[in-house]
Structure formats: structure tokens, C-alpha cells
Amino acid sequence: MPEQPVALPATPVTAAVTAAIPGARADLERLVSIPSIWANPAHADDTRRSAEAVAxxxxxxxAADVTIIAADGGAPAVVAHWPAPDGAPTVLLYAHHDVQPTGGDEHWTSPPFEPTERNGRLYGRGAADDKAGVMTHLAVLRAYDGRPPVGVTLFIEGxxxxxxxxxxxxxxxxHDLLTSDVIVIADSANPSVDVPAVTTSLRGLVGVIVEVAMLERPxxxxxxxxxxxxxxTALCHALAALHDENGDVAVPGLARGSSEAPDLDEATFRSDAGLLDGVELLGTGSIPERLWHKPAVxxxxxxxxRVDDASNVLLPRARAFVSMRLAPGDDALKAQAALTEHLQANVPWGAQVTITPEAGIAEPYSLSTTGTAYDAARSAFAAAYGNEVVETGVGGSIPFIAEFARTFPGATVxxxxxxxxxxxxxxxDESLDLAMFGKGVLGEALLLAELATDTP
Known part of the structure; x- marks a missing residue:
């Protein structure tokens, strides 16, 4: 168990952050109330309204200047600048203001776009992912009264x-507008509300649509x-071949890694995932290995x-969408081809099979955690949380991280x-722990102060 956070000494930075938190909390609620679901065309205007609110x-x-930008057909993004003092580096602070669909408003304990506090947590779609990241950055800039100790470029994607x-x-x-020395991406998570983390690896993502045909007609x-x-039934045979008897992914040729991270408490992990009693975890190895360093399908x-619409006829065609997460070190296109070949090889009885690769892919990614920027981050967030920073992987995919690294190879991410x-x-019932939000703001404020004294 992590140690209890220590009480921080009163300093100008901690006092300024403490003063900034109530206003940041109020503005976070206002942002959460905007249903900025860019993936749903019906909410395109809401997403533009969200960008205008962030601006x-x-x-x-x-900010010295604020611009709303968009590529052809893309969502509005916000770029704002705070000039660098002489000799100080420039830090790009990234978050995003668009949110996921709700998954059905009727399933939420409180309406998803009516932010509600319960037991120290703020509930609402985007309260954590990622309007909390947006307001973390803005709260830090407010704490510095608009004069941060480093140059800041705020980039809020849509x-x-x-x-x-x-x-x-x-x-x-x-490119020139966004060039920086350090890129801080506030779009990940910590292992607990008291233990800060830097994310060091992310899995990739590929998908295919597999269609099986056996008859001209029912x-x-x-x-x-x-x-x-x-x-x-033929399709079910092919899908059943995606895993071996242990639940590990059976597609050959995929990258698989290991982890020295301490294993997670299985009971807590099962509870967080909502796993039903008696249902087994899939695969072999520690939970961090299975979650961060092995493929999943x-x-x-x-x-x-639908069952209610079924009748006693043999189905001529059936199709499925198969999604696969990739371990760091894999190649997305090669992995997608391996998945395709494996499905083709396991469709039985000479059935015809058509496999269509999904266009949207995400490469897995690993980050180096050496250098002065990481040293500064460890120091700053340990001071804010009262516990040492841990390095964690993420089982999901954040495709833009690799894009930033390719575009700005000289910047530390x-x-x-x-x-x-x-x-x-x-x-x-997405939610944000409000006490952790305050620690995150303080950690980032201290990080900017440390970066100002030691250029990465």
C-alpha cells in the first residue's frame, strides 16, 4: 500500500495552486456540461462550442494569443501561447476537449452532461477524459497569473x-506554431489516487471485418x-481460434513482452473491470504483462x-468485427496481416471468406524515461502526491503520441x-477524484518551475 501523502510546506506555488483550484473546478463543470462528441455529427456544433469555451x-x-485551428474536415483545436522568459524552454501542454459517446444516458446514475459530485468524485462524461486534462493545464497557468516560468504552448485537440x-x-x-522542447500530454492515468505515474508504453490497435459465406440463399x-x-457456425469456428486454451492470443508472429512491474491485486482489478463472479482472467503472466505487454483480441x-428474429434457416452469410491490441515493439500493418491470415486459415469446410482491414490503425509505442525532463517530472509529482512516481504501461492506444514524436523528434514527451x-x-459513470485533480495541478505547476531552472 502507498504511504500516506505528506503535508506540503506552504510555498508561493502551492498557495497559488490552492487558490486556483475552486475556479478550475467550476470551469471544469462548465466544460463537462457541453456534449462535445465529435464522433457524432449531431454534436458537431457542441464540439465547436466546446473549443470556443476553451479558447x-x-x-x-x-495567453498572449489564442487561435482555433482545424484541418480540412477536422474538428476545431485550440492553440494558445505564453511567451518564454529569456533562456527558458518552451513546453507544449496537450489535452483534448472532445469526449466519447455516453453509452446510453439511461445507464448513468446521474445525467452524463450534468456534472455531479458524489463522495469526493465529479461524475460526468469527460470529467476525467480529458476535460480534467484541459483544466489541469489552465489551472497551472492561472496559478502563475498568466506568467509561467517557461514558455507555454497550449494545444487542445478536438x-x-x-x-x-x-x-x-x-x-x-x-509545425512552427507547435514546436517545443518538452511535450506534456495529460491524457493518461495513475495506478491510484495517491500514486503518480508517467506512462512509458502503449499498445497499438488494428482491426478487420471478416465475412463468411456458404450459401447463395437461406x-x-x-x-x-x-x-x-x-x-x-463457420464464423464461430474461426473466431474461437483467436485464443488458445489459456486465453492467450493464438495469432502467430505477434510481439510479446514482459514486465518487471509489481503484479496488481487481482480482486481489485476484477472489481475495477466489473468481472462477474467465477469468470476467469484470460492469458498467462502477471496482470501488467497481460495488460501492457501482450496482445489482446x-x-x-x-x-x-437477433435471437428474437431467428428462424429455422441456415444463414448464408455472417460477419464480425475483430479488434486486436498490439504489444510495444510490434508493427501494426504486419500484425493486421497476421490476424487476416490466421482467420482465413481457421474458417472451416471450404467456406468463402472475405477479410477487410480497418483503415484506422495505431502503432504501439514505448517512451524513453531518461533525461532532465523526466528527472524534473519525478521530483515535481513526488512532491505533489507525497509518493514516488511509478512507470506504468497503458493497455489502450493513444495514436497521436507517436505522431508527436515523429513530428518533433528533438522534444521530450x-x-x-x-x-x-x-x-x-x-x-x-465516468468520474474524477477531486483531491487527485488538485495534486495533478500542483505536480504540473512544480514541473514547469523545475524545467525553468534546468533546460531539458
């Missing part, structure tokens, strides 16, 4: 939850069943008749955040 908050935090399809174009078109199961099979959609395992990112 106005940046102006209020003392389509991260859609896979950042036009981010590469934005980075190319506005056939009566009594007249033909037995010698004639059906497409859905899931069938996320199936086209077949730090991935931080104010989520925790109970935040339920992308899920029902």
Missing part, C-alpha cells in the same frame, strides 16, 4: 476520441441441415439475426494524467 478560458488565463484522423495534417500545417435447416452447414460486433482505475474512462 475563452485560455484568454482569461493570460478529435482524439475519433482517432485523431487530421492531427498529422495539423502538426504539419502548424436454406431450411430441416431440409438441408447436416450435410449443409451455415455461415454463422476481442470480437466487438457481429452481423447475424511526458505522458501524465489525473485519471485512476475508478475513473471508468469511456464507460458508464
Amino acid at each position: 475563452e478560458l485560455a484568454r482569461g488565463a493570460g 478529435e482524439e476520441e475519433s482517432g485523431s484522423p487530421t492531427l498529422a495534417a495539423l502538426l504539419r500545417e502548424h 436454406g431450411h435447416s430441416g431440409m438441408y441441415g447436416g450435410p449443409v452447414g451455415d455461415a454463422l 476481442a470480437v466487438l460486433g457481429l452481423d447475424a439475426p 511526458l505522458v501524465t494524467g489525473v485519471g485512476d482505475p475508478a475513473s471508468r474512462w469511456h464507460g458508464i
Whole structure:
């Protein structure tokens, strides 16, 4: 168990952060109330309204200039600048203001776009992912009264939850505007509310649609069943071959890594995941290894008749969407090809199979954690949380991190955040621990102060 956070001495930075938190909390609630679901065209105007709200908050935090930018067909992003004092580095602070769909408002304990506090947590879609990241940056800039000790470029994207399809174009078109020495990405999570983390690895993501065909038309199961099979059963055979008897991914040729991270408490992990009693965890190795350093595959959609609509006919066609997470060190296109070949090889009975690769892919990524910027981050966040910083992986994918690293190869990339395992990112009843939010703001404020004295 982590040690209890120590009481921090009163300093100008801690006092300024403490004073900034109430206003930041209020503005976070206002941002959460905007349903900026860029992935849903019905909320395009809401996403633009969200960008305008962020731009106005940046102006209020003392930005020298604020611009709303967008690539052709892309969502609005906000860029704001605070000039660097002489000799100080420039730090790019990234977050995103778009959010995931709610998954069904009726499933939430309180309405997803009506921010509600319960037991020290703020509930609402985007409260953690990632409007908390937006307000972390803005609270830090307010704490410095609009005069941070380093140069700051605030970059708030508007389509991260859609896979950042036009981010590469934005980075190319506005390269000089966004060039910096350090990039701080506030879009990750900590292992607990009292233990800060820097994210050092992320899995990649590929997907395919597999369609199986066996008949020209539906056939009566009594007249033909037995010698004639059906497409859905054939598809199920292929899908069953995606895992071995232990639940490990059975697709050959994929990268698989290991981890020295302490194993997670299984009971806590099961509870956080919502796993039902008696359901086994899949795969072998420690939970961090399975979650961060091994591939994972899931069938996320199936086209077949609903049970209530089924009749006694053999189905001529069936198809499924198969999604696969990739371990760091893998190659997304090669892994997608391996998944395709494995499915093709496991469709039985000579059934015809068509596999269509999904266009949206994300490369896995590993970050080096050496250098003065990481030293500064460890010092700053340890002071803010009262516990040492740990290095963690993320089982999900954040494609834009690799894009930033490719576009700005001279910059150090730090991935931080104010989520925790109970935040339920992308899920029902997403929430933010408000005490941790304050620690995250303080940690980032201290980080800027340390970067100002030791150029990375």
C-alpha cells in the first residue's frame, strides 16, 4: 500500500495552486456540461462550442494569443501561447476537449452532461477524459497569473476520441506554431489516487471485418441441415481460434513482452473491470504483462439475426468485427496481416471468406524515461502526491503520441494524467477524484518551475 501523502510546506506555488483550484473546478463543470462528441455529427456544433469555451478560458488565463485551428474536415483545436522568459524552454501542454459517446444516458446514475459530485468524485462524461486534462493545464497557468516560468504552448485537440484522423495534417500545417522542447500530454492515468505515474508504453490497435459465406440463399435447416452447414457456425469456428486454451492470443508472429512491474491485486482489478463472479482472467503472466505487454483480441460486433428474429434457416452469410491490441515493439500493418491470415486459415469446410482491414490503425509505442525532463517530472509529482512516481504501461492506444514524436523528434514527451482505475474512462459513470485533480495541478505547476531552472 502507498504511504500516506505528506503535508506540503506552504510555498508561493502551492498557495497559488490552492487558490486556483475552486475556479478550475467550476470551469471544469462548465466544460463537462457541453456534449462535445465529435464522433457524432449531431454534436458537431457542441464540439465547436466546446473549443470556443476553451479558447475563452485560455484568454482569461493570460495567453498572449489564442487561435482555433482545424484541418480540412477536422474538428476545431485550440492553440494558445505564453511567451518564454529569456533562456527558458518552451513546453507544449496537450489535452483534448472532445469526449466519447455516453453509452446510453439511461445507464448513468446521474445525467452524463450534468456534472455531479458524489463522495469526493465529479461524475460526468469527460470529467476525467480529458476535460480534467484541459483544466489541469489552465489551472497551472492561472496559478502563475498568466506568467509561467517557461514558455507555454497550449494545444487542445478536438478529435482524439475519433482517432485523431487530421492531427498529422495539423502538426504539419502548424509545425512552427507547435514546436517545443518538452511535450506534456495529460491524457493518461495513475495506478491510484495517491500514486503518480508517467506512462512509458502503449499498445497499438488494428482491426478487420471478416465475412463468411456458404450459401447463395437461406436454406431450411430441416431440409438441408447436416450435410449443409451455415455461415454463422463457420464464423464461430474461426473466431474461437483467436485464443488458445489459456486465453492467450493464438495469432502467430505477434510481439510479446514482459514486465518487471509489481503484479496488481487481482480482486481489485476484477472489481475495477466489473468481472462477474467465477469468470476467469484470460492469458498467462502477471496482470501488467497481460495488460501492457501482450496482445489482446476481442470480437466487438457481429452481423447475424437477433435471437428474437431467428428462424429455422441456415444463414448464408455472417460477419464480425475483430479488434486486436498490439504489444510495444510490434508493427501494426504486419500484425493486421497476421490476424487476416490466421482467420482465413481457421474458417472451416471450404467456406468463402472475405477479410477487410480497418483503415484506422495505431502503432504501439514505448517512451524513453531518461533525461532532465523526466528527472524534473519525478521530483515535481513526488512532491505533489507525497509518493514516488511509478512507470506504468497503458493497455489502450493513444495514436497521436507517436505522431508527436515523429513530428518533433528533438522534444521530450511526458505522458501524465489525473485519471485512476475508478475513473471508468469511456464507460458508464465516468468520474474524477477531486483531491487527485488538485495534486495533478500542483505536480504540473512544480514541473514547469523545475524545467525553468534546468533546460531539458
